[in-house]
Amino acid sequence: MAYKLTPAEKETIFLWSEADDIVQITTYNRHLIKRLRDAHERSPELYQLKGPDCYGGFDAEMPRELLQITLRQPISEERRAELAKMAKERFSLKDEQEESETPT
Numbered sequence: 001m002a003y004k005l006t007p008a009e010k011e012t013i014f015l016w017s018e019a020d021d022i023v024q025i026t027t028y029n030r031h032l033i034k035r036l037r038d039a040h041e042r043s044p045e046l047y048q049l050k051g052p053d054c055y056g057g058f059d060a061e062m063p064r065e066l067l068q069i070t071l072r073q074p075i076s077e078e079r080r081a082e083l084a085k086m087a088k089e090r091f092s093l094k095d096e097q098e099e100s101e102t103p104t
Contacts, residue, residue: 005055016064023067025060036060 010028027033033051036058040047046066051058075083 010055010057014067016067021064022061023064025062026057027060028055028057033058 005028012027012029012032013025015024015026016022025032025036027036036047036049039062040049040060046063048061049058050060053059
């Protein structure tokens with residue numbers, strides 16, 4: 001029976017130093033692997049992708065300038081509800097405008 005990695009062993013590691021212009025990524029995360037594959041297909045000269053390894057992990061290299069990390073602040077349930085209400089109103093108005101512009 002082949003050994004399977006546990007979820008705790010399926011790490012994602014981003015590695016770079018201040019002296020390097022290249023980021024090395026090792027991951028088992030399916031969503032990130034898909035994004036790296038898509039980027040590699042669009043720009044194979046910028047995104048190097050190797051894998052899968054025997055456990056399903058991928059290694060990638062990319063220019064550091066193309067990596068963006070965003071840290072978001074959590075929002076309260078009240079603010080989330082307010083934003084959802086605003087979005088529903090905005091989209092319902094858009095739908096009404098499109099219906100009124102449609103020739104009958």
